[in-house]
Amino acid sequence: MTNPILPQTRRDLLAMIGKVGGGAALYQAMTVMGHAAESQFTGPPQLSGAKPGATVLVLGAGLAGMLSAYELAKAGYKVQILEVQTRAGGRNMTLRGGDTVSELGSVQKVGFSPGNYLNPGPWRIPYHHRTVLHYCKQFGVELEPFLQSNHNAFVHRKAAFDGKPQRFRDLTIDWKGHVSELLGKALNAGALDAAVTKEDRDVLLEALRSWGVLDKNMAYTRSDKVGEQRGWGRPPGGGVNGAPIPNDPFTLSDTLDSRIWDQLGFFAEHVMQTSMFQPKGGMDHIGKAFQARVGKLIRYGTRVSKIAQDERGVTASWTDAKTGAAGETRADWMVCTIPATILGQIDLQVSDAKKAAIKALPYGNSVKIGLEMKRRFWETEDAIYGGSSFTDAAIGLVSYPSHGCFSDGPAVLLGAYPFGVGSYMLAGMKPEKRIAAALEQGSVFHPAHYKSEFLTGASLAWSRMPWILGCCATWTEESRAAHYQDLVAMDGRIVLAGEHCSYYGCWQEGALLSALDAITRLHQRASAA
Amino acid sequence: MCVLTDGSRSGDTTLPGLRGTALSAASLALAVSLALGSPGFAQDRGGGSSVAVADEGREIYEQICQSCHMSDAKGGGVPGAMFPALAGNPRLADHDYASIILLKGRGGMPWFSGMLTRPQIAAVINYVRGHFNAYPDPVTVADLDRITTANPPVPDCNCGH
Numbered sequence: 001m002t003n004p005i006l007p008q009t010r011r012d013l014l015a016m017i018g019k020v021g022g023g024a025a026l027y028q029a030m031t032v033m034g035h036a037a038e039s040q041f042t043g044p045p046q047l048s049g050a051k052p053g054a055t056v057l058v059l060g061a062g063l064a065g066m067l068s069a070y071e072l073a074k075a076g077y078k079v080q081i082l083e084v085q086t087r088a089g090g091r092n093m094t095l096r097g098g099d100t101v102s103e104l105g106s107v108q109k110v111g112f113s114p115g116n117y118l119n120p121g122p123w124r125i126p127y128h129h130r131t132v133l134h135y136c137k138q139f140g141v142e143l144e145p146f147l148q149s150n151h152n153a154f155v156h157r158k159a160a161f162d163g164k165p166q167r168f169r170d171l172t173i174d175w176k177g178h179v180s181e182l183l184g185k186a187l188n189a190g191a192l193d194a195a196v197t198k199e200d201r202d203v204l205l206e207a208l209r210s211w212g213v214l215d216k217n218m219a220y221t222r223s224d225k226v227g228e229q230r231g232w233g234r235p236p237g238g239g240v241n242g243a244p245i246p247n248d249p250f251t252l253s254d255t256l257d258s259r260i261w262d263q264l265g266f267f268a269e270h271v272m273q274t275s276m277f278q279p280k281g282g283m284d285h286i287g288k289a290f291q292a293r294v295g296k297l298i299r300y301g302t303r304v305s306k307i308a309q310d311e312r313g314v315t316a317s318w319t320d321a322k323t324g325a326a327g328e329t330r331a332d333w334m335v336c337t338i339p340a341t342i343l344g345q346i347d348l349q350v351s352d353a354k355k356a357a358i359k360a361l362p363y364g365n366s367v368k369i370g371l372e373m374k375r376r377f378w379e380t381e382d383a384i385y386g387g388s389s390f391t392d393a394a395i396g397l398v399s400y401p402s403h404g405c406f407s408d409g410p411a412v413l414l415g416a417y418p419f420g421v422g423s424y425m426l427a428g429m430k431p432e433k434r435i436a437a438a439l440e441q442g443s444v445f446h447p448a449h450y451k452s453e454f455l456t457g458a459s460l461a462w463s464r465m466p467w468i469l470g471c472c473a474t475w476t477e478e479s480r481a482a483h484y485q486d487l488v489a490m491d492g493r494i495v496l497a498g499e500h501c502s503y504y505g506c507w508q509e510g511a512l513l514s515a516l517d518a519i520t521r522l523h524q525r526a527s528a529a
Numbered sequence: 530m531c532v533l534t535d536g537s538r539s540g541d542t543t544l545p546g547l548r549g550t551a552l553s554a555a556s557l558a559l560a561v562s563l564a565l566g567s568p569g570f571a572q573d574r575g576g577g578s579s580v581a582v583a584d585e586g587r588e589i590y591e592q593i594c595q596s597c598h599m600s601d602a603k604g605g606g607v608p609g610a611m612f613p614a615l616a617g618n619p620r621l622a623d624h625d626y627a628s629i630i631l632l633k634g635r636g637g638m639p640w641f642s643g644m645l646t647r648p649q650i651a652a653v654i655n656y657v658r659g660h661f662n663a664y665p666d667p668v669t670v671a672d673l674d675r676i677t678t679a680n681p682p683v684p685d686c687n688c689g690h
Binding site for chain 2: 507
């Protein structure tokens with residue numbers, strides 16, 4: 001028998017809360033119940049009833065700009081987008097054979113084989129980036145798994161193991177074993193008696209023996225049990241010589257040299273946890289899906305030089321990049337997604353506080369290098385299918401393609417993806433030197449094949465992209481406290497959007513969430529005006 | 530991983546114990562890993578690079594600065610979207626100007642206090658002020674310490690002009 005008044009399931013309960021309290025209450029309830037804590041997305045905005053004839057000018061045809069245009073047009077606004085490039089998508093981009101990379105100081109022609117590509121900007125979508133996933137589903141962008149972690153990939157540090165890369169699996173298992181042994185010793189020596197009860201100590205000892213795979217003396221040593229986790233000197237087989245032979249774990253000191261906890265910490269971060277996804281065939285399928293819906297609203301090759309506003313509307317002054325002709329576009333409202341690096345150089349009529357916020361927001365750099373190899377030797381020779389091998393060299397990592405595993409023919413791997421020092425080092429090199437450096441540094445993982453199987457490469461240094469001059473916004477706790485609210489506040493008839501206006505910096509989710517928030521506030525203001 | 534783009538450090542704030550001293554590779558790596566600890570705000574990134582920067586001014590310029598300001602230090606881009614030239618830049622005549630910008634960042638340019646040691650910052654400033662300009666008065670680590678203590682406001686850069 002059921003009670004008709006009380007909700008029977010979580011879903012019923014949530015539906016009821018949503019009906020009574022609206023989206024905010026629903027989100028709060030879902031958070032309390034442990035759902036949806038990862039992104040503030042609660043569904044597409046339900047904007048409707050724009051005043052007849054109301055207009056919005058959107059600056060920038062990246063994801064934030066195109067989503068703003070898409071939802072505002074749906075709500076009834078007349079929308080135009082101005083875009084400085086001759087393409088839409090912003091940092092959502094994919095490089096394929098025949099494409100051109102135009103940086104400050106260099107031009108590259110991409111020579112990848114048909115079907116191969118590099119995502120030089122965003123390349124993976126965590127399962128909890130619900131806004132991105134929502135629009136992918138709505139627009140029919142086909143997603144496939146992105147192989148985020150790989151126990152069989154390598155970790156390389158110059159100062160560890162004489163510079164010889166080791167398998168991620170071996171290092172993590174040995175780290176766990178050694179730490180367990182040491183904690184066991186501390187417990188047995190009574191060193192933690194003040195911190196744990198006797199009962200908890202006994203449980204901990206049992207847990208450490210099991211979790212750390214310790215022997216009967218609570219030591220981490222070579223054993224079949226350890227072999228079942230870190231692999232074997234001779235793997236299990238059939239017949240006469242079927243018995244596996246374990247090998248020796250690394251010493252504690254050697255394990256520490258690898259700093260394996262850096263990688264463990266990296267994968268422990270929420271945004272790095274599985275499951276991960278990527279659009280089939282390239283990240284730009286997302287940008288193209290938006291473009292298919294708002295492309296007719298975009299004026300390309302349009303460089304905005306001045307943004308003004310008064311009590312009646314906004315005006316963007318621009319020049320046409322091809323003809324040099326000057327023009328102005330007026331509208332009632334504006335969503336500006338121009339990156340802070342560029343916006344700070346534009347004559348912009350907003351409050352001093354917002355100007356100060358824009359000027360106090362530096363952008364970090366990153367570089368990606370795609371290397372096309374004749375064949376997937378990382379799969380055939382090293383049994384590595386997707387995931388990344390990490391290094392403390394400038395390239396940062398080598399990441400293996402998640403798609404097309406086991407296929408023949410050329411494949412593109414990600415031969416570099418550093419932020420920070422490594423990114424500046426690579427960005428400052430001419431493109432051919434970047435490729436040479438990536439081959440040299442990456443060959444530490446696959447010395448027999450990396451250079452000899454190389455076909456062609458392409459790189460993109462974000463600091464050299466003339467329309468953004470950097471990769472993405474670098475906030476700190478201090479700058480957030482001083483400037484974030486000033487940056488995102490609606491200023492007269494202008495509101496800013498983009499990853500820089502979010503707490504999901506450098507992620508597409510941040511760009512989309514920021515856009516949804518911006519246009520919701522714009523619509524409220526416009527409706528009240 | 531880089532302190533610069535991931536970290537919660539800002540401006541002239543460095544980790545205790547690292548201020549004013551040369552960072553060893555190990556302590557730099559420590560700073561790097563500590564800077565990653567901001568759950569929920571983490572950006573996408575590669576996850577490991579901690580390569581050492583050179584100590585000599587010209588090499589530091591080539592490894593870091595020319596990624597934006599270009600190898601001839603003449604900057605790049607078009608008006609409204611450009612990196613300023615460092616060569617022949619009259620703003621650099623001010624003895625402390627470059628130091629404040631490198632310690633605190635300005636406009637699109639990040640601070641470098643978490644990525645370069647103070648001797649490295651001084652070396653590259655002296656290279657830029659001496660080689661691409663003709664300002665002979667050297668910047669020292671003591672100057673950087675003095676500026677950090679005084680904590681002056683960041684001057685407007687001539688970014689984009």
